[in-house]
Amino acid sequence: MTEQSYDVVVLGAGSTGENVADVVVRGGLTAVLVESELVGGECSYWACMPSKALLRGTEVLSEARDVDGARQAVTGEQDVAATLERRSSFTSHWDDSGQVEWVQGAGIDLIRGTGRLAGERTVVVTAADGTETRLTARHAVAVCTGSMSATPPIDGLADVDPWGPREATSAKEAPGRLLVLGGGYVGCEMATAWQALGSQVTVLQRGDRLLEGMEPAAGDAVARSLRDSGVDVRLDTDVTAARRDDGEVVLTTSGGEFRGDEVLVAVGRAARTGDVGLDVVGLEPGNYLEVDDTLRVDGSSWLYGVGDVNGRALLTHMGKYQARQAGAAIVARATGEDVDTSDWSPFVATADRYATPSVVFTVPQVASVGRTAKEADDAGLPHRVVDIPLEVAGSSLFADGYEGRAIAVIDTDRDVLLGLTFVGPAVGELLQAATIAVVGEVPIRRLWHAVPAYPTVSEIWLRLLEAYRG
Numbered sequence: 001m002t003e004q005s006y007d008v009v010v011l012g013a014g015s016t017g018e019n020v021a022d023v024v025v026r027g028g029l030t031a032v033l034v035e036s037e038l039v040g041g042e043c044s045y046w047a048c049m050p051s052k053a054l055l056r057g058t059e060v061l062s063e064a065r066d067v068d069g070a071r072q073a074v075t076g077e078q079d080v081a082a083t084l085e086r087r088s089s090f091t092s093h094w095d096d097s098g099q100v101e102w103v104q105g106a107g108i109d110l111i112r113g114t115g116r117l118a119g120e121r122t123v124v125v126t127a128a129d130g131t132e133t134r135l136t137a138r139h140a141v142a143v144c145t146g147s148m149s150a151t152p153p154i155d156g157l158a159d160v161d162p163w164g165p166r167e168a169t170s171a172k173e174a175p176g177r178l179l180v181l182g183g184g185y186v187g188c189e190m191a192t193a194w195q196a197l198g199s200q201v202t203v204l205q206r207g208d209r210l211l212e213g214m215e216p217a218a219g220d221a222v223a224r225s226l227r228d229s230g231v232d233v234r235l236d237t238d239v240t241a242a243r244r245d246d247g248e249v250v251l252t253t254s255g256g257e258f259r260g261d262e263v264l265v266a267v268g269r270a271a272r273t274g275d276v277g278l279d280v281v282g283l284e285p286g287n288y289l290e291v292d293d294t295l296r297v298d299g300s301s302w303l304y305g306v307g308d309v310n311g312r313a314l315l316t317h318m319g320k321y322q323a324r325q326a327g328a329a330i331v332a333r334a335t336g337e338d339v340d341t342s343d344w345s346p347f348v349a350t351a352d353r354y355a356t357p358s359v360v361f362t363v364p365q366v367a368s369v370g371r372t373a374k375e376a377d378d379a380g381l382p383h384r385v386v387d388i389p390l391e392v393a394g395s396s397l398f399a400d401g402y403e404g405r406a407i408a409v410i411d412t413d414r415d416v417l418l419g420l421t422f423v424g425p426a427v428g429e430l431l432q433a434a435t436i437a438v439v440g441e442v443p444i445r446r447l448w449h450a451v452p453a454y455p456t457v458s459e460i461w462l463r464l465l466e467a468y469r470g
């Protein structure tokens with residue numbers, strides 16, 4: 001067995017692992033990335049990039065059709081083959097050589113194979129040909145192995161060869177009828193995309209609304225728009241069994257039987273920690289890693305869990321943020337610097353808890369940051385909710401009959417914004433201003449001086465503040 005040592009060993013070269021390695025190398029340490037599949041991870045090949053490339057054409061067409069004068073120019077249909085080809089180009093045709101080149105250029109070593117913890121600060125990598133390399137970390141091992149699609153315990157589901165998000169984002173053609181199990185981020189985005197690309201989509205959601213966990217207006221608006229586009233949205237539907245019948249997928253549910261050509265399972269994620277040797281260090285395989293705000297595993301001085309693998313915020317930008325914070329903490333600890341662990345210090349991922357931004361790329365989009373009204377209630381925070389239609393001069397110019405909502409949750413004691421949700425066309429671009437207001441805890445009385453330019457959709461900020469003042 002070959003033996004090598006580095007300051008930092010990073011398990012998993014997804015967007016999170018790449019950033020941990022980059023930050024520690026920039027901080028003067030040596031680092032190796034261990035990757036069993038494609039360098040770049042889910043986001044580049046089977047998640048954010050291909051899904052957003054699939055959705056973008058649909059969004060552009062919808063925006064054009066909503067503007068009289070432009071609408072008349074949209075005389076054809078979306079070109080499915082061109083859309084799929086553009087999607088594939090965004091994944092570099094599932095070829096990671098561009099990212100490998102970046103890793104090398106950044107001064108990071110790369111070992112391909114499956115890495116498993118084999119003791120304190122030790123990882124053994126098994127390559128595809130069975131050869132093994134023992135890696136010793138002088139300072140830290142960062143587990144950045146991500147998450148995988150969760151499988152619900154439904155009779156026969158595994159035997160129908162269901163799609164997961166990987167198949168839904170990399171499919172080479174639209175299935176005739178697509179059943180979608182789960183009405184969360186993946187279910188709503190993929191239902192939007194494949195319905196527009198020619199499938200007849202049915203969404204089967206267990207709960208009473210889509211996008212549960214967000215402000216209720218978000219799921220309601222997305223359900224309305226999916227139905228308008230021809231998607232059959234079934235709420236409160238429990239799937240109890242699955243089978244293939246003459247090639248068709250048949251799902252038995254509390255609301256009757258549903259038939260399709262494929263079924264996409266999108267009911268959430270599970271930690272990808274089943275095969276990384278957690279038992280060797282006294283942790284339970286398969287669980288999300290429990291970490292402190294510096295992303296260090298509770299009770300360990302050298303083991304970190306960064307990105308999806310800790311279950312704190314399953315989003316690419318949050319994994320990369322955690323990577324920057326954890327990387328800084330690893331470098332500081334390696335060089336004997338003090339690590340300030342108070343909220344918002346350079347070494348902690350406080351935003352995970354109070355200010356996670358996300359955009360659901362449906363039509364309309366849902367953009368949110370911070371706490372929902374329910375989360376503020378649950379946390380016992382004194383607050384008021386301002387919930388108004390997104391109707392300003394900017395939005396009426398943006399699209400004829402623009403429909404949207406803005407929901408602000410304001411801390412009435414501290415006079416700051418706790419959270420904000422926008423629902424409407426293109427609202428993703430409004431989100432960073434809200435994130436800055438939440439993270440910066442900008443007092444509402446000062447936000448009053450942040451005057452939105454006329455006529456932009458951002459004028460909604462002024463309407464929200466006016467409604468709050470009463």
Ligand SMILES: Cc1cc2nc3c(=O)[nH]c(=O)nc-3n(C[C@H](O)[C@H](O)[C@H](O)COP(=O)(O)OP(=O)(O)OC[C@H]3O[C@@H](n4cnc5c(N)ncnc54)[C@H](O)[C@@H]3O)c2cc1C
Nearest residue numbers: 012014015016036041042047048115146307308314315316
């Ligand atoms: C369909 C879909 C769409 C999404 N869209 C968005 C979006 O628009 N915006 C957004 O912010 N987020 C989105 N997400 C979430 C986003 O994809 C994840 O949050 C992000 O990819 C997590 O990055 P990560 O590096 O932590 O994990 P991953 O990207 O999963 O990387 C982990 C890496 O570790 C490797 N690995 C695992 N085990 C081992 C081992 N034992 N040895 C060596 N290597 C190993 C894996 O092969 C993988 O490359 C989406 C998710 C899905 C499913």
Ligand SMILES: NC(=O)c1ccc[n+]([C@@H]2O[C@H](COP(=O)([O-])OP(=O)(O)OC[C@H]3O[C@@H](n4cnc5c(N)ncnc54)[C@H](O)[C@@H]3O)[C@@H](O)[C@H]2O)c1
Nearest residue numbers: 152182183184185186187205206207266267268314359360
């Ligand atoms: N645009 C983005 O940023 C984006 C896009 C896709 C995914 N993601 C990330 O990936 C994560 C995973 O997405 P997801 O959609 O798989 O999970 P999710 O948690 O967003 O939604 C899963 C949904 O499935 C439902 N469900 C659970 N079990 C079910 C069952 N047996 N039958 C029917 N419905 C069931 C749940 O009620 C929930 O509404 C998201 O939480 C998000 O962090 C982000």
